[in-house]
Amino acid sequence: MTDKRLRIADVVTHFESWCPPSLAYKWDNVGLQVGELHQKVTGVLTTLDVTEAVVDEAIQLGANLIIAHHPLLFAAPKKLDTTAPKGRVVKKLMQHNITVYAAHTNLDIVEGGVNDLMADALDLKEVRVFLPEGHDTYKKVVVFVPATHEQIVKDALHTNGAGNIGNYEKVSFVSQGNSYFQPNAEAQPFIGEAGKLEKVEEVRIEVLVPSKHVNQAVKAMVAAHPYEEVAYDIFADEKKGKPFGLGRVGELPAPTTLKDLAALVKQRYNVPHVRFAGDASATVETVAILGGSGRDYVDQALQQADVYITGDLTFHETQDAVEAGLQLIDPGHYAEQIMKKKVADYVQTAFSDVAVHVSETDTNPFQSI
Template sequence: MFAKGQTVISYMEQLAPKYLAVPDDRIGLQLGSLQKEIKNILIALDVNDEVVEEAIRVKADLIIAHHAIIFRPLKALNTDQPAGRLYEKLIKNDIAVYISHTNLDTAEDGMNDWMAEALGIQSEGSLEDVHTEQLFKLVVFVPKTHHQKVLDAVLGAGAGHIGNYSHCSFNIDGYGTFVPGEGTQPFLGEPGKMERSEEVRIETIVPQGVRNKVVQAMLKAHPYEEVAYDLYHVDLQGRTFGLGRVGKLKEARTLREFANDVKNGLNVEHVRVVGDLNRTIKKAAVLGGSGSRYVNKSLFKGADVLVTGDIDYHTAQDALMAGIAIIDPGHNAEKIMKSKTAEWMRKRLEEGRYSTEVHVSQVNTEPFQFL
């Protein structure tokens, strides 16, 4: 059995929920349809002509990429132009394209955590907060016979986390009353007669990211034909998600040694380095993509070095004067997402017992050559 398109994307959005993206980021389905079976998925950093040819070779129905193929609203689709030809080839071969960008950067166990792990950075937090998770209160009334089953279902789906405590809930005994209407098939009582049932009121906290999952688990476990429950927003802060990561290294390194660690950890042949190569590095920051505007934030967080791409000349000069080193492995260092995303997706598909195959793009989309 092959997974439907919407099922694949629901897995992807468990890893990188859309609400974690920065405002106006171009994410989500950008081309094609998800209303089909997905036999093969290709995970890529960028979508260019070579990647599309690769997708055709592996018979991909869907490309999941990090960088958008449509950045601005299209005024025309001219197939005489490079972008138009690319879109035309994708459409003719029925290949959908889904983008997970800053939401994947921000996500817990996403891009920036992968990069930090690869560099031996023991993350203490992000460089810039992007999103604070909303919390909801779930209240559901359950017959005593099914109290534990429903409670286990909602807590198992991710409800009940308060700080470092899990499985938090409050349970109150009481009585529920109802009159089943004509045509109903009630779990308790008879149509047209008042029923008075011993019930338990379950209350628990539900984080925004698992809200739908918790509700579905509750409805599946609950025996009633019509479930009485409330789900409302509470004025409490959940987890905070952000861009970049900062933390101490597992062991102190010289800038030269750490630059080599970056090359090996991120699988890049060359890096640009700003700073004294013999200085000691104890704490580092990392941010995938373009991180010029995060130099001061990294300095404020106590980092000795910032690892990020697309550093310009004047930013490098400012960093030298400020006393923070920079290692620039290039924007393409984000290619670490290909194997990591594929690993995540394979596990979810295996758990769902789907036969859908996941392929990692082998195309090198680095546009620069170093002579």
Template sequence: MDATLADVVEVLDGLYDPAWAESWDAVGLVTGDPGQPVRRILFAVDPMRVVVDEAIGGGFDLLVTHHPLLLRGVNSVAATTPKGRVIHDLIRGGVALQVCHTNADNANPGVSDALAAALGLKDTRPLKALPSEPMDKVVVYVPVAETQAMIDALAAAGAGRIGEYDRAAWRSTGEGTFRPLEGADPAIGEVGTVERVVEDRVEMVLPRHRRRAVVEALKAAHSYEEPAFDIFELAALAGNRGGGRIGVLAEALPLKRFAELVGERLPRTEHGVRVSGDPDRLIEAVAVVGGAGDSEFERVRAAGVDAYVTADLRHHPATEARAYDEGPALVDVAHWASEWPWLKDAERLVTDALATRGFTVETQVSTICTDAWTLHL
């Protein structure tokens, strides 16, 4: 069954939620009709002229790139500029363009996960962890005979999901007491009479965005006219998403050999691999950031790693980072090369997700090197 562009975008947004993008970024659909069929998808780092020609000439319906085509606001897409011509050609060729940039950087798995995996890093964790999803806890008091029905109702509304478990709840039993006043319509007891009921206290966690739905489900499932419940906002903890990754090698390697391994595992570029540090220094703990990473030096140094692999290192930040005796060795690679491994991950994840929905697509990863530097003398 053929997928529509809307189907594929839904999958991409599930893997790389646009809400995870940095505020300055421009991600999402650039060209394309959500109703158009998508049979062939091309994945690439950059929406450059040569890649767009590859997509059009190869009969691809969708081009998914990491870097945006229109990062900054424009007032015109006339074909008088290179980007304007690209837009016109994409539309004429029936090729949609979807961008997954910093939302893919912050995903798990995301761009830096792919880089870490390419270098053989294990036990990875985010370098710049984002807060986990805001969570609440609902506490409700319910007659013991209604406890399981209440748990079912709250779970159906989105409460009680913890990792790979659902319907997770805590209950404890006690005695509730109340006296219905004039005008009340009690499910248990009589107006003016003190009532005592054996009740369970039920506790379940829930994503904060499900709060309204859970409260509505609680009230609908409860037999009491005025059910007693509390909502607690839980403390925000570091999550498993965010920029960069920290991991360890299976065995420590001298810096020179580790840098050679980086060159072997990443696609070749004229930029090559630049190294700063003692060639004999043993490297075991490594931080990686796909793309430009010299803004993360403080976090990398605080993490106490032996080496830092990233791209676009500038002279002054690099020399300042190396001024610390305990600082990490630096391994600088081409921007394009550091992000290219993500394409294979995205291809696999999108194909698998579409297959579970009954859609079959042909996919391909572009191997055209779009690094800016074309000659190294």
């Protein structure tokens, strides 16, 4: 997309068409953190965390939008002391008109997000959701179109999330009929004349759309439709879509040892160190993954996998898990940095004229000796 008037809001709208805030947990704080959405985009920087060093990087690059995984303002601050670390960051952001947007648990949950990226990095097969929260819901969108514009409108719907059912894409039902209408004196009709009853051969297009994509699909459909007043309906549908939730479970391409898998995790996640617990020579094949802090879900991992990969494991929980027969690998919370390139690529593909950067600032607070 090329537009000299491109706003931050346009980038955010596109991003949310893939990663809607509605997927986030209620306790989470996602979306706009600092700044405003209506200024022109000068550049985008993707990062795991927003630190003062990351803000300095954005300033140097000329980027006025930072898209982060971890919210800068996780809980509502009671005060904002601009001499304190977080206050300094907010002050610098505002001084340089930089907007910060966060996608946290919604980016963890969404298909293609953090946990899928972590699973893909290990080439896992038969991947499924580790902690299901629910299923995608659908709406049925019905629109009436002159027969000459059937394919144009269907293409607009299909490229904006409509018509995908399981392993099938571009699914629609089309029926033919006649439409009758009479434009009034204020109308500017694509077909017909004011004050004259018209009969037009039209088609009725029906498509299923995931609820999270309905607004996007309808907007694209209306834009592609030739009429100034578009006749369409949206109906609820009982069909269940794919399950969604935190974490992923999948199978390794071939069984391996816990120690070898730990080494692979360190390499593929590009982290300075990993910890592992259990029998180093134990054979593992089924892997549960939860990016970030997953220590609260050890019991669920024990029921579903041979080995659990997650961050922030504590001593006693790890000890109990190993005694129960679960192998564990802790690559640290910083393994979630895997999201930076994916988010940058997603934005860059849509907005080719915008400079999109992957942050090179290391925000990992831990060092190893």
